[in-house]
Amino acid sequence: MKNKKFEATFEFAKNWLNYKNLAGPTQEVMITPIVKQKLKIAGISLCDLGCGDGELTHKLSELNPKEVIGIDINRTLIKLAIKRQIPNSTFHLCNAAYEKLPIMDSAIDLFFSSNMFMHLNNDEVQFSLKECYRVLKNGGQISFLVTHLNWAKSNYILKQVNDDTFYTKRLVWSLSAVEHYRSTQFYSNLLTDTGFQFFQETDVIIPNDNRLNIRYLSQAGLPLFSLLCAFKP
Ligand SMILES: C[S@@+](CC[C@H](N)C(=O)[O-])C[C@H]1O[C@@H](n2cnc3c(N)ncnc32)[C@H](O)[C@@H]1O
Numbered sequence: 001m002k003n004k005k006f007e008a009t010f011e012f013a014k015n016w017l018n019y020k021n022l023a024g025p026t027q028e029v030m031i032t033p034i035v036k037q038k039l040k041i042a043g044i045s046l047c048d049l050g051c052g053d054g055e056l057t058h059k060l061s062e063l064n065p066k067e068v069i070g071i072d073i074n075r076t077l078i079k080l081a082i083k084r085q086i087p088n089s090t091f092h093l094c095n096a097a098y099e100k101l102p103i104m105d106s107a108i109d110l111f112f113s114s115n116m117f118m119h120l121n122n123d124e125v126q127f128s129l130k131e132c133y134r135v136l137k138n139g140g141q142i143s144f145l146v147t148h149l150n151w152a153k154s155n156y157i158l159k160q161v162n163d164d165t166f167y168t169k170r171l172v173w174s175l176s177a178v179e180h181y182r183s184t185q186f187y188s189n190l191l192t193d194t195g196f197q198f199f200q201e202t203d204v205i206i207p208n209d210n211r212l213n214i215r216y217l218s219q220a221g222l223p224l225f226s227l228l229c230a231f232k233p
Helices: 009-017 020-028 033-039 055-061 075-083 122-135 149-154 184-194 215-219
Strands: 045-049 067-072 089-093 108-114 136-147 158-162 165-168 179-182 197-204 225-231
Touching (some): 033 108, 045 122, 055 067, 055 108, 108 122, 122 184, 136 184, 149 179, 184 225
Parallel strands (some): 045 108, 067 089, 108 136
Antiparallel strands (some): 136 225, 158 165, 165 179
């Protein structure tokens, strides 16, 4: 289904591609020893939600899964992901905020999402996590990266929604770049409410991030992202 987010995303794609120096090192932390171990098993299916231009999807595909599915709301980025010609991959345009994922029930072993949930409001995250749960197999794992609450301190336009959630809209970014900063407690509670068993939370420190608004956080060695992992029992 089309909505105005589809039309507003070109600018986001342009901006996001300028941030690739950050995406790479951040995504590496998602490929944990457990993930590598699981990918040694033959026949693994994985999904990368909010895959953007497919950089993480590509890295994961190098670990030889049986099937790789990338999903994003942004047509421009999906086209770039397809251009990578990742073996056994399919890419889909889908608004995960309120559309069913184009995947059958219990089809996925490993589910990844790097820096997408912060673009969704609280109800949308809830909807999307239910979809992740639906498509995961029993024993399947979800891993996702989200911006740390520290980022909230570095933005200009900020509104506190409740104790756990801050909302900001960057001055120059498009509609799809609305960001929500949440405590990891928010996500772990939601994961548990959805039926997941939450098992890991990791602070992600990127020592050399020179972007003006977060340089001081990076130089102080403060975490910029959180990695959350859970599994479907
Ligand atoms: C910050 S970028 C991260 C891209 C990629 N995962 C990475 O780490 O390089 C956020 C991505 O989420 C996508 N996105 C935002 N809202 C979305 C939604 N409602 N449904 C699907 N994808 C969405 C954006 O188009 C964008 O590609």
